[in-house]
Amino acid sequence: MLAGPLLHHRFIEDAVMPIIRVELLPGRTQEQKTLYATEATRLAAEILKCPVESVDVIFTEIEPRDWARGGRMHSPASD
Template sequence: MPILRLEMHPGRTPEQKSDFVREATRVAVEILKCPPESVDIVIHEVPRTEWAKAGKLIAQA
């Protein structure tokens, strides 16, 4: 059972998330040769205040 975990900043619309999970599931099924029912996707929205890149908080960049 593949579990795909996506972390991103908040702000995507429900439609964008729906499109993403549909396409990610399609690709997982195609490449991993598994049934769509076995693909789980978890979207975790991380606020910019809790995200850092290259040693700096993104909110402070």
């Protein structure tokens, strides 16, 4: 009978949470992204009451040709 609770407990320990996804246009420096990740991690851990080691920050750079706002592309496709 202990297998269920032990497996559940183990899953919680190994879970990667929370994940903060940041989508942005290219051009930020590694230093800027590092500072953002550090501060976002600190705040998430403080507010969500989780260890900083459990917070992942993922940056996804999206080219202007792949980004539209208000129905207008940031830049025309280079096809």
